[in-house]
Amino acid sequence: MEILAVLILACPLAGFLINGLLGRYCRNYFVSIIACSAPFASFILSIVTPYTSAKIFEWITVGGVSFDLAIKIDSITQVMLLVITGVGFIIHIYSIGYMKGDPGYWRYFAYLNLFIFLMLLLVMADNLLVMFIGWEGVGLCSYLLIGFWYKDILRADAAKKAFIVNRVGDFFFIIGMMILFSWSGSLNISDINIQTSSSLTPLVCIFLFIGACGKSAQFPLYVWLPDAMAGPTPVSALIHAATMVTAGVYMVARLLPLYMNFLGVLEIIAVIGAFSALFTSILAIGENNIKRILAYSTISQLGFMFCGVAAGSIKAGFFHLSTHAFFKALLFLTAGIVIHALDGEEDIRKMGGLRKRLPLAFWAFLIGALSLSGIPPFSGFFSKEEIIHSTYHIFTRFMSPAFGYLITGILLLTTFFTSVYIFRLIAITFFGIPGTQKLHRTDFSMNFAVIVLSILSIFGWILVNRWDIPSQYPQFLLFEYDIAYSPVHTLPSLVALAIFASLAGLVVVFLSFGPLRKKISELLTTKIGGFFNKIVTNKFYVDEIYEYLFVLPLNMIAFVLWYIIDQVIIDTVLINSSSALLYLLSGKARKIQTGLVNLAVAIVALGVVFIIALIFLLKHA
Amino acid sequence: MTKYLILSSLLFSIGVCGVISRRNILIILMSLELMLNAVNLSLVTFSRYRLDLQGQIFFLMILGVAAAEVAVGLSILIALFRTKKSVDTIDASILKE
Amino acid sequence: MKDQLFWLLAIVSTLSAILVITRKNPIYSALYLIVCLISLAVIFVILDAVALAGFHILIYAGAIMVLFIFVIMLLNLKPEEFGQEFSMKTKIFIYLLCLLIFLSLAIPFYLDNSFKNMPDAQKDFSSVNKLGSLLFDKFVLPFELISILVIIAILGAVVLAKRRI
Numbered sequence: 001m002e003i004l005a006v007l008i009l010a011c012p013l014a015g016f017l018i019n020g021l022l023g024r025y026c027r028n029y030f031v032s033i034i035a036c037s038a039p040f041a042s043f044i045l046s047i048v049t050p051y052t053s054a055k056i057f058e059w060i061t062v063g064g065v066s067f068d069l070a071i072k073i074d075s076i077t078q079v080m081l082l083v084i085t086g087v088g089f090i091i092h093i094y095s096i097g098y099m100k101g102d103p104g105y106w107r108y109f110a111y112l113n114l115f116i117f118l119m120l121l122l123v124m125a126d127n128l129l130v131m132f133i134g135w136e137g138v139g140l141c142s143y144l145l146i147g148f149w150y151k152d153i154l155r156a157d158a159a160k161k162a163f164i165v166n167r168v169g170d171f172f173f174i175i176g177m178m179i180l181f182s183w184s185g186s187l188n189i190s191d192i193n194i195q196t197s198s199s200l201t202p203l204v205c206i207f208l209f210i211g212a213c214g215k216s217a218q219f220p221l222y223v224w225l226p227d228a229m230a231g232p233t234p235v236s237a238l239i240h241a242a243t244m245v246t247a248g249v250y251m252v253a254r255l256l257p258l259y260m261n262f263l264g265v266l267e268i269i270a271v272i273g274a275f276s277a278l279f280t281s282i283l284a285i286g287e288n289n290i291k292r293i294l295a296y297s298t299i300s301q302l303g304f305m306f307c308g309v310a311a312g313s314i315k316a317g318f319f320h321l322s323t324h325a326f327f328k329a330l331l332f333l334t335a336g337i338v339i340h341a342l343d344g345e346e347d348i349r350k351m352g353g354l355r356k357r358l359p360l361a362f363w364a365f366l367i368g369a370l371s372l373s374g375i376p377p378f379s380g381f382f383s384k385e386e387i388i389h390s391t392y393h394i395f396t397r398f399m400s401p402a403f404g405y406l407i408t409g410i411l412l413l414t415t416f417f418t419s420v421y422i423f424r425l426i427a428i429t430f431f432g433i434p435g436t437q438k439l440h441r442t443d444f445s446m447n448f449a450v451i452v453l454s455i456l457s458i459f460g461w462i463l464v465n466r467w468d469i470p471s472q473y474p475q476f477l478l479f480e481y482d483i484a485y486s487p488v489h490t491l492p493s494l495v496a497l498a499i500f501a502s503l504a505g506l507v508v509v510f511l512s513f514g515p516l517r518k519k520i521s522e523l524l525t526t527k528i529g530g531f532f533n534k535i536v537t538n539k540f541y542v543d544e545i546y547e548y549l550f551v552l553p554l555n556m557i558a559f560v561l562w563y564i565i566d567q568v569i570i571d572t573v574l575i576n577s578s579s580a581l582l583y584l585l586s587g588k589a590r591k592i593q594t595g596l597v598n599l600a601v602a603i604v605a606l607g608v609v610f611i612i613a614l615i616f617l618l619k620h621a
Numbered sequence: 622m623t624k625y626l627i628l629s630s631l632l633f634s635i636g637v638c639g640v641i642s643r644r645n646i647l648i649i650l651m652s653l654e655l656m657l658n659a660v661n662l663s664l665v666t667f668s669r670y671r672l673d674l675q676g677q678i679f680f681l682m683i684l685g686v687a688a689a690e691v692a693v694g695l696s697i698l699i700a701l702f703r704t705k706k707s708v709d710t711i712d713a714s715i716l717k718e
Numbered sequence: 719m720k721d722q723l724f725w726l727l728a729i730v731s732t733l734s735a736i737l738v739i740t741r742k743n744p745i746y747s748a749l750y751l752i753v754c755l756i757s758l759a760v761i762f763v764i765l766d767a768v769a770l771a772g773f774h775i776l777i778y779a780g781a782i783m784v785l786f787i788f789v790i791m792l793l794n795l796k797p798e799e800f801g802q803e804f805s806m807k808t809k810i811f812i813y814l815l816c817l818l819i820f821l822s823l824a825i826p827f828y829l830d831n832s833f834k835n836m837p838d839a840q841k842d843f844s845s846v847n848k849l850g851s852l853l854f855d856k857f858v859l860p861f862e863l864i865s866i867l868v869i870i871a872i873l874g875a876v877v878l879a880k881r882r883i
Binding site for chain 2: 731732741755765769774778781790792793795799800801803812813815819820835836837839852864872874876
């Protein structure tokens, strides 16, 4: 049965190799066939493979310690596998239409397959080192795909920014791994999770969490995600909505038995998650680029997931992860249809009235938006409910009640803002006066993918119901469900509050674009209103702060190192002058050769004297 | 016996002095002979000291070698004299710098 | 008696050696070299190596130096062709160097205590008989090689000195 697990990894890898090496010589048709069949095969295999673990080979053996390339599939992994391969497959289908005609077609699909392979490696890893391979690898694929149209310098810069910020997180990840290895002697996840606490463990947990922040774009390492929208839209959908950014959540969930020993660390995770959620939902209101709004939305929803996992409820976090994958991918792909139709236009102020002109896009986007804001009976409602209930019940019971109220309150406020920004987006883009430019035809594959995801966004929650988590993970069985969602410990008032928050956002948007339109624009021109408007639309100046704090000093240090140390000191002083000195000395030494026999014999005689003196001294000293 | 050896080293160093300080090739060759003779003296001294005739046999060998070397050296000198018309070493120093 | 004779001969050989290297005219140098060689031969006699003394005079003073004098006469150098000398400064350095050489050779001999006494020997500890028997018995290989060397030297000398090969 282990061979099936290995095959799940092998299919996308084979797809990458074939497309990467031979793709440029084949027609697009063959490239798409190979590229799309890989995740599909992995998807089928993921359904079929039972829970197993496999050791592929012994990788590093050093001084009695060995690390193997070992993979393990249990129920947590299986959820991730299904989401990655399933949503990945749908996005591959979508890409056939979106990337049609692009000269780098084969390169795109090769990278996508590589990404799938590395992400699968990450979730199937049995020890932290293998997980780190996947971790770094998906960072690399993210870089390659964001900068896919690399000839544009802005896109290349965005790719660099993504990789560098990611690297900051990875640095902490590595340090955490090293500390963990030094006192536990092993990096296997099962060994780590049974560690009893030592004084260094909270530090390790925090470092690993910082690594997760870098990958999953939480505050303060979120700045790369909005800029990462420079990549093709399916890439944004797959990597920066459904899969790569969830790697951080997955990692924290995997190591949850370790984290559960330190409630303080869990509090920190919850605070950062909740803060990121609130902060970026406010930022999304001020954005005008359709993909950037969705990017901020992703960060916000990831904050939700972190809160759920920090509360110890893996079910909550992963439920939301799955439904988020569905509706966020849907939103991105639909945005991609809009962008594709408008020939690359991404600014929503230049769109309008697309409701009548792109009906499929409108309805799909609406479904996604309703799911995102958590309005029943869409999937997003159930998963969001799960998280809010987890934070409320668990935090109030195991930590202070004040903390529980605080987190739950922040999450509810975020729900309100979520509705505001997403319905604002719909209002500006799809309503209003339609433009008159010619729309590009949407490919069948794109429509197909969007339809499938719409269905999943509505009914997907049913599929995620049935799974148990392994015994060593905390079993907060707040909810027992079957097909008819019948929660046991739900608080009706909390549910009502959440629905109220979502609907309130919708109402606010409706009002501000309808009857209260004038009043709102007046408010924005007042001193306080204008001030807030300016801050929010400039993203709270976070990028500028980073520029002054980190980028400028680093540039100066680099300049000093390059110019002064490398050019002046090493090149001129050390190298050039030592060679000049040598030249001078050898010029002088050349004159010894006069050709006279006498001088030669004299030198021989001198040598003989030296040797005799040496022997004499050595004998008598 | 020490005095014989000291005399030998004295003659040897005088020979070295001759080779280095004179520029006439003939004198150089003669100083070379002087050096060889100094060594011969020390050989015979040691042979007498150890009462072993090997030193004297070696002496005879050196004698033969010296003879051969003088013959060849002088003919080279004559060949050199034919081209350079001089027996000064400085006129033979083509391998400069 | 041997001691005084030795000192006399030492002075003679040293003086003539110094005179060899300082004369401008090569003929004078050659003649002084002959004096030095003869005094060395007498020292050999003191050292009970009478046969060697004979060989020494025969071959060295008799053949080699005669060859030297022949070549000197053949070259027929005029006094201005005797060759330039080095400057006084260079000569001082050279003399110092040779002093160094002498010291580096003589001091170890002087300080070494194992050479003080010469053992007694029979009268004929070295004779032509004994030398001959050694030469044809233990040392026949060097003997033969020396003869080959001499042949080669003859050939070389003849070839090198030809006007036209």
